[in-house]
Amino acid sequence: MAKAAEILEIPATITDRGQTTVPAAIRKMLALGKRDQVVFRGLADGTVMISKKETRAPEGDPVIGKFLDFLARDMTNEPGRIRPVPKSLVARGKGLVKGIRVDLGAALPDDDA
Missing domain, CATH: 2.10.260.10 (Pemi-like Protein 1; Chain: D)
Known part of the structure; x- marks a missing residue:
C-alpha cells in the first residue's frame, strides 16, 4: 500500500x-x-x-543543462567551495585537443548525418 x-x-x-x-x-x-x-x-x-x-538551455542537452544548473546552484549556495582548476587538469585538457583545428565560426554538422 x-x-x-x-x-x-x-x-x-x-x-x-x-x-x-x-x-x-x-x-x-x-x-x-x-x-x-x-x-x-x-x-x-x-x-x-x-x-x-x-530553465531550458536553447536546444540544449538535458543532462548538460541539469549539470550546469547544479553547478550554478552550488556556486551560489557554497561559494567557499570554488577552487581554481588545477594546472594538471588544464594540461590534460590541452593534451586532448593538441593538433586539432577548430573553426569556431563554422556551422556545426547535423546530428543525424
Missing part, C-alpha cells in the same frame, strides 16, 4: 508590498538557490501550488 503524501504547512506573512519569503524548508524541498524562479499555479478551489521554474 502506497504511503499518503505528507503535507508540509508553513505560515508566511505577506508584506505591505505583497511580498513574502519562501520558507527555508520549501526552498530546500524544491532545490531553490539564489536567483532561481518559481511558478505559482492557482486552482479553482483556492489551492495554490508552487514549483521551481525549470
Whole structure:
C-alpha cells in the first residue's frame, strides 16, 4: 500500500508590498538557490501550488543543462567551495585537443548525418 503524501504547512506573512519569503524548508524541498524562479499555479478551489521554474538551455542537452544548473546552484549556495582548476587538469585538457583545428565560426554538422 502506497504511503499518503505528507503535507508540509508553513505560515508566511505577506508584506505591505505583497511580498513574502519562501520558507527555508520549501526552498530546500524544491532545490531553490539564489536567483532561481518559481511558478505559482492557482486552482479553482483556492489551492495554490508552487514549483521551481525549470530553465531550458536553447536546444540544449538535458543532462548538460541539469549539470550546469547544479553547478550554478552550488556556486551560489557554497561559494567557499570554488577552487581554481588545477594546472594538471588544464594540461590534460590541452593534451586532448593538441593538433586539432577548430573553426569556431563554422556551422556545426547535423546530428543525424
